[in-house]
Amino acid sequence: MDNAALQGGFIDPARDAARAFRAGMEAMACPGTIQTLNGCVAPAPMSVAAATLLATLCDAETPLHLAGTCDTDMVRDWVRFHLGAPLVGRSDAMFAVGDWDALSPLDAYAVGTPDYPDRSATLIVEVVALTNEGATLTGPGIAQTAKLSLPGGLLAARVVRYPLGIDFYFTCGDRIAALPRTTKGAH
Amino acid sequence: MYVAVKGGERAIDNAHAWLAEERRGDPAVPELSTAQIREQMTLTVNRVMAEGSLYDPDLAALAIKQARGDLIEAIFLIRAYRTTLPRFGSSLPVDTGAMACDRRISATFKDLPGGQVLGPTFDYTHRLLDFMLAADGDVPVAPKMPVDPAPVPHVMSFLNSEGLIAQETCDGTPAPDLTRAPLELPAARALRLQALTRGDEGFVLGMAYSTQRGYARNHAFVGELRIGSVPVEMEIPELGFSIEIGEITLTECETVNQFTGSKTEPAQFTRGYGLVFGQTERKAISMALVDRALRWEELGEDDQGAPAQDAEFVLYHCDNIQATGFLEHIKLPHYVDFQSELELVRKLRRDAGAVDRQEAAE
Amino acid sequence: MTQITDRKTWLGLLARAPQGRIAALLTGVGTIPQATDLRRPEAGSVMVQGRAGATGNAFNLGEMTVTRCSVQLPCGAVGHGYVQGRSQSDARAAALVDGLLQTDLADLVRAAVTVPLAAEAASRQQARAAKAAATRVEFFTLVRGED
Numbered sequence: 094m095d096n097a098a099l100q101g102g103f104i105d106p107a108r109d110a111a112r113a114f115r116a117g118m119e120a121m122a123c124p125g126t127i128q129t130l131n132g133c134v135a136p137a138p139m140s141v142a143a144a145t146l147l148a149t150l151c152d153a154e155t156p157l158h159l160a161g162t163c164d165t166d167m168v169r170d171w172v173r174f175h176l177g178a179p180l181v182g183r184s185d186a187m188f189a190v191g192d193w194d195a196l197s198p199l200d201a202y203a204v205g206t207p208d209y210p211d212r213s214a215t216l217i218v219e220v221v222a223l224t225n226e227g228a229t230l231t232g233p234g235i236a237q238t239a240k241l242s243l244p245g246g247l248l249a250a251r252v253v254r255y256p257l258g259i260d261f262y263f264t265c266g267d268r269i270a271a272l273p274r275t276t277k278g279a280h
Numbered sequence: 281m282y283v284a285v286k287g288g289e290r291a292i293d294n295a296h297a298w299l300a301e302e303r304r305g306d307p308a309v310p311e312l313s314t315a316q317i318r319e320q321m322t323l324t325v326n327r328v329m330a331e332g333s334l335y336d337p338d339l340a341a342l343a344i345k346q347a348r349g350d351l352i353e354a355i356f357l358i359r360a361y362r363t364t365l366p367r368f369g370s371s372l373p374v375d376t377g378a379m380a381c382d383r384r385i386s387a388t389f390k391d392l393p394g395g396q397v398l399g400p401t402f403d404y405t406h407r408l409l410d411f412m413l414a415a416d417g418d419v420p421v422a423p424k425m426p427v428d429p430a431p432v433p434h435v436m437s438f439l440n441s442e443g444l445i446a447q448e449t450c451d452g453t454p455a456p457d458l459t460r461a462p463l464e465l466p467a468a469r470a471l472r473l474q475a476l477t478r479g480d481e482g483f484v485l486g487m488a489y490s491t492q493r494g495y496a497r498n499h500a501f502v503g504e505l506r507i508g509s510v511p512v513e514m515e516i517p518e519l520g521f522s523i524e525i526g527e528i529t530l531t532e533c534e535t536v537n538q539f540t541g542s543k544t545e546p547a548q549f550t551r552g553y554g555l556v557f558g559q560t561e562r563k564a565i566s567m568a569l570v571d572r573a574l575r576w577e578e579l580g581e582d583d584q585g586a587p588a589q590d591a592e593f594v595l596y597h598c599d600n601i602q603a604t605g606f607l608e609h610i611k612l613p614h615y616v617d618f619q620s621e622l623e624l625v626r627k628l629r630r631d632a633g634a635v636d637r638q639e640a641a642e
Numbered sequence: 643m644t645q646i647t648d649r650k651t652w653l654g655l656l657a658r659a660p661q662g663r664i665a666a667l668l669t670g671v672g673t674i675p676q677a678t679d680l681r682r683p684e685a686g687s688v689m690v691q692g693r694a695g696a697t698g699n700a701f702n703l704g705e706m707t708v709t710r711c712s713v714q715l716p717c718g719a720v721g722h723g724y725v726q727g728r729s730q731s732d733a734r735a736a737a738l739v740d741g742l743l744q745t746d747l748a749d750l751v752r753a754a755v756t757v758p759l760a761a762e763a764a765s766r767q768q769a770r771a772a773k774a775a776a777t778r779v780e781f782f783t784l785v786r787g788e789d
Binding site: 329330333334335336338339362365366367368369370371372373374376377380381382383390391395396397398399400422423424425426427428434436437447448449450451452453454455456457458459469470471473474477478511512514516518519521522523524525526527528530532534551553555557 | 649650653654657658684685686687688689690691692693694695696697698699700701702703704705706707708710712722724725726727728767768769770771772773774775776777778779781
């Protein structure tokens, strides 16, 4: 394994991961808000926020799918050393990371079952810009409305047969936002 | 309707303080150390490791001290501690054929490669209380003899020349894990073996005994019993190869049972298998007998309705932590439940009384 | 191939070393370069697997405690340590030794650490095997003449 893949883990795992978990949770609990998330560095082109989120949430029991440019030997080695997460195809993935084009279309990802709606995939979409402009969001965790820049076509592609569905994170540099399946969006 | 709860915190703190005092016992008596428990109560440590499902003698010794010797309480502590450990992965399946045997016996074949090695066993003691042990005496030195470097193969492997013993084949199915997914029926043999090895020794022993007494008519022979240490190996992704990450003591029991044949299978001997952490002989043999009983369906035998053949009965009741958890919960306040029961009984009495008076009037 | 076998052998030896032994033996090496942590010592578990009937399908037997650590030496060599048990200092010492055995301090560290560890492990195993051998039953067949 390339020594470079061994770098970039949490320096103080207990505290750093707890902070990171709080940021990820806030993003999902208050959809549309943009949180700062850092602590880990993964090989390019993965963002700091995506790397840190994966390091916080993934382990040997959370199959991970790397899509598009995120799927490199260096990234795979980094995942194997720091996360221990099995690397799988779309349909077996609990988490998937990549840019929107590489992750689309959404058909193959797990949406959960009526008995276990949580057995669905969480998609971490790497975006070039993340701002509070664009789509209008409403729903649980949002006071009236929130605005968030979303990749084109995502809202249309996202089929929500509540409680089944897919939850999304959006990462850019060291910033993160989320779109849970309970949030309604409109352009 | 709410029941007032006050003063509980102080009572609990005081209870814990008294518990600590009781645990210590007479201060004039030297305190027990975890090292003493680990070294001198090894078989207790083994049981706690096996049923706690965590191989760590120091932790088990500490749990036993903290639990004041209540082993199920100690197992509870180990199970809880286990959940705080991140899991690095799974080992490669251990090779018990390469075991450095402390003990190795067969009840089916007298002369076998590697011989009958008794090991540090209680089997030939006279079961008379030894009062010399109460007064710390000298420990005799265990004699040594030259070591035969020849390998000690499994009895089952070399005695299949006539093809009379069923072979255990591997089809590569990954091992299911009941610590990660709820145990659902029907349970594959691998899942049953996991449940049995961590199951309560007394329960598994009772089930095994029942098979010998006719509940599933299991006439088992101990084909081989071996106890000793085996290395544990694991693939390390950052290295790109597997390494030994430690060594553990295991007890392995292979039983041989008769099977009269079916439409598809010729008459042959079938097998039961027990494998347990530590020197835990009784449990390993019990496990093998119950394993064999639960295999009735895949071996094409009849369901005689014996408890040991009932996977649901065996697997759902063998875990002593699940059992004690539900059992002991009835100590918790059930005041409201009981109030409603009381009201119901009083009402039934009143209604019955009214009917009696009515009948008497007529 | 020999390189891997050697490294595989010494890593296994380090994993099974008694508590505190690696650190104690390392003091005999003298000055050791400062290593930085790539992954701080971390205690965890490994699920041990057995096989049904010793040769059949794998099943989960139970977990064992293991502590691991990865360090990098100033020269760039990376050392990985996995030890049985929960000792963080033992895991770090093992990682350090693994790293040093890939540098020009290898001969020194081998003589001071891995050779004694191997000898101690062998003598422990030998002592136990000798006691077991003494409990082996020698069956003597007695011929009782014509019957």
